[in-house]
Amino acid sequence: MPNNKELHRYLFGFYKKGNMRFISHLDLQRLFKRCIKRAGIVPAYSNGFNPHEKINIVHPLSLGFETEQDYFELDTEQPYEESRLVEGMNLALPEGIRFTFCREIPYSSRNSSSITEMSLYEAFLPSSQNLNTEGFIIQDEVKILKKDKKTKKMVEKDVKDWIGRLELLEETEEGSRLSLLLRSAPNETLNPASLLESLCAFSGSPFDREALRVVRKDLFARKDGQLVSLSCYYTQED
Amino acid sequence: MSNVQKQLDKLLLKVEKPARYIGGELHSIAREPLPGTVRFAFCFPDLYEIGMSYMGLNILYHLLNKTDHTYCERCFTPARDMMAAMKAADVPLFTLETKTPLKEMDFVGFTLQYELSYSNILAMLDLAGIPVLSKDRTEADPIIICGGPCAFNAEPVADFMDVILVGDGEELLPEVCRIRGEFRRAGKTKQEFLAEIAKLQGVYIPSFYGEIRDEKGTFRGYRKLREEAPERVLKAIVHDIDTVDFPKELIVPLIEVVHDRSVAELFRGCTRGCRFCQAGMVYRPVRERSEEKVLDIAKTQLENSGQGELSLLSLSTSDYTHFEPLVTDLMEYCKQHQVSLSLPSLRMDNFSFKVLDEIQGVRKTGLTFAAEAGTQRLRNVINKNITEEHIFTALRQAFDLGWTSVKLYFMMGLPTETYEDLDGIVDLAKRIMDLAKEHNGGKVGRYSVSVSVSNFVPKPDTPFMWVRQNTPEEFEQKHYYLKDRLKKIKGVNFRYHGSYASMLEAVFARGGRELSAVLLRAYELGAAFDAWTEGFRQDAWEQALAENSIGADYFALNDIDPDAPMPWEIVDCGITKEFFQREWKKAQEAVTTPDCRLGCNGCGVNAHTECRWGGIYAE
Ligand code: SF4
Numbered sequence: 001m002p003n004n005k006e007l008h009r010y011l012f013g014f015y016k017k018g019n020m021r022f023i024s025h026l027d028l029q030r031l032f033k034r035c036i037k038r039a040g041i042v043p044a045y046s047n048g049f050n051p052h053e054k055i056n057i058v059h060p061l062s063l064g065f066e067t068e069q070d071y072f073e074l075d076t077e078q079p080y081e082e083s084r085l086v087e088g089m090n091l092a093l094p095e096g097i098r099f100t101f102c103r104e105i106p107y108s109s110r111n112s113s114s115i116t117e118m119s120l121y122e123a124f125l126p127s128s129q130n131l132n133t134e135g136f137i138i139q140d141e142v143k144i145l146k147k148d149k150k151t152k153k154m155v156e157k158d159v160k161d162w163i164g165r166l167e168l169l170e171e172t173e174e175g176s177r178l179s180l181l182l183r184s185a186p187n188e189t190l191n192p193a194s195l196l197e198s199l200c201a202f203s204g205s206p207f208d209r210e211a212l213r214v215v216r217k218d219l220f221a222r223k224d225g226q227l228v229s230l231s232c233y234y235t236q237e238d
Numbered sequence: 239m240s241n242v243q244k245q246l247d248k249l250l251l252k253v254e255k256p257a258r259y260i261g262g263e264l265h266s267i268a269r270e271p272l273p274g275t276v277r278f279a280f281c282f283p284d285l286y287e288i289g290m291s292y293m294g295l296n297i298l299y300h301l302l303n304k305t306d307h308t309y310c311e312r313c314f315t316p317a318r319d320m321m322a323a324m325k326a327a328d329v330p331l332f333t334l335e336t337k338t339p340l341k342e343m344d345f346v347g348f349t350l351q352y353e354l355s356y357s358n359i360l361a362m363l364d365l366a367g368i369p370v371l372s373k374d375r376t377e378a379d380p381i382i383i384c385g386g387p388c389a390f391n392a393e394p395v396a397d398f399m400d401v402i403l404v405g406d407g408e409e410l411l412p413e414v415c416r417i418r419g420e421f422r423r424a425g426k427t428k429q430e431f432l433a434e435i436a437k438l439q440g441v442y443i444p445s446f447y448g449e450i451r452d453e454k455g456t457f458r459g460y461r462k463l464r465e466e467a468p469e470r471v472l473k474a475i476v477h478d479i480d481t482v483d484f485p486k487e488l489i490v491p492l493i494e495v496v497h498d499r500s501v502a503e504l505f506r507g508c509t510r511g512c513r514f515c516q517a518g519m520v521y522r523p524v525r526e527r528s529e530e531k532v533l534d535i536a537k538t539q540l541e542n543s544g545q546g547e548l549s550l551l552s553l554s555t556s557d558y559t560h561f562e563p564l565v566t567d568l569m570e571y572c573k574q575h576q577v578s579l580s581l582p583s584l585r586m587d588n589f590s591f592k593v594l595d596e597i598q599g600v601r602k603t604g605l606t607f608a609a610e611a612g613t614q615r616l617r618n619v620i621n622k623n624i625t626e627e628h629i630f631t632a633l634r635q636a637f638d639l640g641w642t643s644v645k646l647y648f649m650m651g652l653p654t655e656t657y658e659d660l661d662g663i664v665d666l667a668k669r670i671m672d673l674a675k676e677h678n679g680g681k682v683g684r685y686s687v688s689v690s691v692s693n694f695v696p697k698p699d700t701p702f703m704w705v706r707q708n709t710p711e712e713f714e715q716k717h718y719y720l721k722d723r724l725k726k727i728k729g730v731n732f733r734y735h736g737s738y739a740s741m742l743e744a745v746f747a748r749g750g751r752e753l754s755a756v757l758l759r760a761y762e763l764g765a766a767f768d769a770w771t772e773g774f775r776q777d778a779w780e781q782a783l784a785e786n787s788i789g790a791d792y793f794a795l796n797d798i799d800p801d802a803p804m805p806w807e808i809v810d811c812g813i814t815k816e817f818f819q820r821e822w823k824k825a826q827e828a829v830t831t832p833d834c835r836l837g838c839n840g841c842g843v844n845a846h847t848e849c850r851w852g853g854i855y856a857e
Binding site: 018019020022023024026027030031033034035036037038039063064092093094095096209210211 | 248249250251252256257260261262263264268490492493494541542543544545546575576
């Protein structure tokens with residue numbers, strides 16, 4: 001399929017909640033491909049010996065996290081009505097995953113993953129108390145353990161620059177609720193679990209990775225120096 | 239939220255592929271059951287990925303959930319890591335749909351697809367906290383029921399089962415569930431219920447029969463313990479499969495499973511009469527679904543799911559009466575909708591080539607021949623109707639059309655097999671490579687032949703049911719023999735299976751009730767997932783067999799007297815013993831039996847239902 005042809009790009013918002021948090025990125029991709037087929041939408045295909053649908057899930061979540069607003073991009077050759085796309089894509093979804101909107105955005109060789117900078121999360125840590133978020137944040141270096149991509153070993157890394165906000169929302173007997181704005185950019189992604197683990201260690205509080213609940217609230221890109229939600233990044237003027 | 243769900247939230251992040259345990263797939267049915275509903279847990283004794291690829295589950299799930307009396311949910315064997323996590327956290331085995339503990343079900347039903355899944359049945363009952371032995375269960379426990387191909391000899395699991403359903407389940411299972419609801423409402427006991435359903439064709443209540451053994455402990459038949467029980471249990475037969483509803487909405491798995499595709503069943507049964515094939519015998523007679531229905535099922539399923547693959551289900555697919563027009567229509571549809579079509583067990587004739595060429599396009603996958611044996615003599619013994627001429631005519635055409643890889647399937651240890659037959663395999667592979675080279679200017683190039691050998695397992699209700707199996711040592715010798723010779727041919731690769739597992743398979747295929755104790759013991763010693771090479775616990779099985787004084791020379795490795803009573807004869811598969819004996823005799827003389835369509839071979843199934851195939855293509 002010739003690449004020079006004008007393609008249409010659609011940006012979808014979707015949520016993924018409850019048990020659907022256990023669906024991996026690859027499974028989600030397969031699911032969305034089935035939705036496309038089920039809806040009778042004809043996607044654009046990549047070139048090459050083994051062409052595949054031109055789709056993109058923007059900064060896919062880690063297995064086990066929920067999301068209230070994530071994004072999915074789909075390229076097509078022919079134009080579609082946005083509302084029909086949402087309707088069609090929602091026909092074959094399991095409960096817990098839904099597309100919430102669809103908007104045509106200008107086609108570009110760069111996708112929305114490459115312009116995204118930050119993710120906003122809300123986390124609940126059962127049985128973690130007395131978290132010293134302020135002390136943690138004002139350290140000169142905020143270190144986490146991160147897997148080195150090449151050596152596959154866990155190494156310490158300073159991620160201070162990757163933290164936009166770390167705020168304790170509420171602390172009860174049941175645990176602590178926090179809001180986190182963290183870097184989500186190509187090759188620079190800070191996983192909230194790693195940061196929270198480090199925070200708990202710093203505060204001398206227990207950390208239970210398996211009991212941690214994380215919900216992503218939204219993804220943000222920078223426009224005119226301001227962080228804006230991806231859902232309003234592409235406005236009319238573009 | 240159910241209790242189990244809350245506990246699960248804590249477990250699922252610890253285990254591999256947590257989505258195996260969450261349910262919630264498209265077309266799965268999660269609902270709050272009305273009071274009085276009969277609750278059925280359909281259990282597949284293997285991993286989710288295996289069980290979800292099995293069409294029978296979808297058929298019965300659909301049929302039960304369509305009734306107004308029963309709610310059917312699913313359950314699979316949790317992988318070992320999940321089993322351990324559940325035990326540690328005291329989470330009982332639950333249904334995927336509503337996360338209800340199996341213990342609270344009215345029925346816990348197992349499908350018996352292969353013998354090597356039996357230990358998983360025990361694992362599942364154990365995880366569910368249900369007493370594994372039928373005699374230890376009370377009114378409060380669910381009724382444990384099973385069905386599927388291995389139900390034709392379910393004696394090795396009979397002590398664990400309250401009810402065994404034999405034959406086609408589409409009409410029988412809903413009826414059994416309906417009666418259960420009625421009897422429960424009337425306050426009747428489990429025993430009363432069992433006595434009632436024992437009257438239905440296809441229902442076998444193992445506790446209604448006692449074994450007769452002579453002073454040496456040899457099995458001599460069964461004694462009826464209850465008036466209601468029939469002398470023998472005749473399999474249930476759906477006379478016209480076109481009238482039973484086939485699902486148009488398959489459950490669409492959220493994770494990758496073995497087969498993730500739409501499936502339409504073409505027909506049940508087979509007229510070819512391969513002597514090793516149990517399915518080809520016990521699912522007689524052939525019953526076809528109409529072309530119209532098949533097309534409608536296939537299209538609706540694809541439309542409802544968005545799946546990218548369609549497969550047709552049957553033995554010997556090309557035998558379908560309207561095969562060419564049907565496949566032509568389907569190909570057209572699939573092409574339009576970018577769906578790939580897969581047609582298993584095709585006969586290699588001109589039409590098949592046209593079809594394969596079209597559906598495989600430029601990226602041709604391998605061409606498969608189930609030759610089963612290396613010489614014509616042995617192929618005659620097993621009544622496998624394929625000749626070298628067929629193979630080579632097909633291959634010439636295939637190489638011309640651009641195929642480069644050929645897969646050959648054989649069975650090893652077939653009755654009367656000698657090393658000459660093994661040489662036949664080597665010879666065949668060699669001559670195919672020679673032909674390939676001829677097509678490729680004398681070079682091997684991209685051409686390849688893969689030779690896959692499985693170990694012959696004698697099955698009940700086949701003409702080979704009395705035959706001794708090769709010992710694991712004999713199998714291994716033969717594997718080495720072949721390996722040595724095949725590796726000398728460039729372009730040929732060789733695959734074979736473990737022999738100890740094949741022996742176990744034969745032991746359980748033909749064994750009797752004494753094997754329940756062996757199963758229990760092997761499970762205690764750690765056996766589970768025996769169909770998997772990884773983690774197969776041969777030591778557990780060896781010990782369990784030894785402790786129960788069942789030597790390797792039990793059924794598997796001894797010839798059986800064709801006149802002796804056999805444990806599986808409590809079930810009548812519809813085919814007469816005389817037919818099997820006649821076929822066995824012909825096999826020993828290497829005499830073939832033609833396809834039923836050229837003339838009825840008198841198997842006897844038409845005494846129980848209409849068989850309209852005898853001689854339809856006779857001259
Ligand atoms: S009744 Fe005759 S035609 Fe029908 S399956 Fe048996 S042998 Fe074949």
